Amino acid sequence: MEYGFFESPKGELQAFAIESKNPICSVIAVSSYLHISLGNFLHCALSFSDILVEFGDPGMERKASELPPGPRLDLRPHDIERRKIVNLLLIMGFRFLTAHELTHIVHGHTQLRMQHNGTASMSEAVHAIVPNQSEDSFTLEMDADSGATLESLGPFLDGAYRWTVGEETAATLAKPQNLLRLWMFAIYTLFRILDDDRHTRRSLTSSHPPPMLRLRMVLLTMEAFLAKRGETVLLDSLSELYRKTFIDVEKAYAYIVGRNNYDLKALTYALSSEGTNRIEAIRMHWANLRDELEPLKTCLGKLAPLPVAGPIQSISGQLTKRKRHLYRHYK
Ligand SMILES: [Zn+2]
Numbered sequence: 001m002e003y004g005f006f007e008s009p010k011g012e013l014q015a016f017a018i019e020s021k022n023p024i025c026s027v028i029a030v031s032s033y034l035h036i037s038l039g040n041f042l043h044c045a046l047s048f049s050d051i052l053v054e055f056g057d058p059g060m061e062r063k064a065s066e067l068p069p070g071p072r073l074d075l076r077p078h079d080i081e082r083r084k085i086v087n088l089l090l091i092m093g094f095r096f097l098t099a100h101e102l103t104h105i106v107h108g109h110t111q112l113r114m115q116h117n118g119t120a121s122m123s124e125a126v127h128a129i130v131p132n133q134s135e136d137s138f139t140l141e142m143d144a145d146s147g148a149t150l151e152s153l154g155p156f157l158d159g160a161y162r163w164t165v166g167e168e169t170a171a172t173l174a175k176p177q178n179l180l181r182l183w184m185f186a187i188y189t190l191f192r193i194l195d196d197d198r199h200t201r202r203s204l205t206s207s208h209p210p211p212m213l214r215l216r217m218v219l220l221t222m223e224a225f226l227a228k229r230g231e232t233v234l235l236d237s238l239s240e241l242y243r244k245t246f247i248d249v250e251k252a253y254a255y256i257v258g259r260n261n262y263d264l265k266a267l268t269y270a271l272s273s274e275g276t277n278r279i280e281a282i283r284m285h286w287a288n289l290r291d292e293l294e295p296l297k298t299c300l301g302k303l304a305p306l307p308v309a310g311p312i313q314s315i316s317g318q319l320t321k322r323k324r325h326l327y328r329h330y331k
Pocket of ligand 1: 141
């Protein structure tokens, strides 16, 4: 496997991965837009005193109400420790993105694409495709997100990358809830930035599912992963962690674009019954593709778990209830 960067015809820096074992290369590209946006967003977000308050010294940071109106895009945290937190969040986000691309290869997605379309390349730039291919595409993206979730969350829970932060933060991260809180913050931010492109939200001919729907699927995978590891303390903390994550990222988003008030509207579609039906349809289609994918995968890992009746409904109910609760408080 090779990994590198090239400049696209549009002048964007793109990452690529090539499966060198196969005579026909599998190439995957991701946009530099997301990397740059993520770095900028996280630096600005940690520059506010009421975002991720458990980490570093938020008292050294700014209050949104004291800043002049307008977008706040060039802020950097005053506190050195919070700058280190930004780096850790970036590593979490980049690891998710990289693992997403590699999952497309090792789970056989590029080979399946070759069989169906005669080309093994996959682009993460959201593009329009014919409707009858949308189901396949959505399903592969969901599987790549699922692989990325396991691959990025597992190592962090096991203590990877602690060297990137100072002693004070390392002590905070000894509590697994705080580690998961950072990971959820990084991943929510990724999808929230993608969600900025509102044109692609609900299209049935898009190559990718709507970003916030992907986020919900990632959170479902995360819950399944935590349950499999027997992380009961973390599972018991999830409602609180969801609440903090939703509010923190939406608040940071509002501050950065120049608003001092935030809302949770971005979650509305993902948590709606329409969103639930979309997830169910994708999961049903996944079962159809699985037989084709199994012989094509090149790693020892397994495809993300197939749906089982129950959890998705209860989690959906949990999130929806939580959303209503938040609306009551913050409307
Ligand atoms: Zn993808």
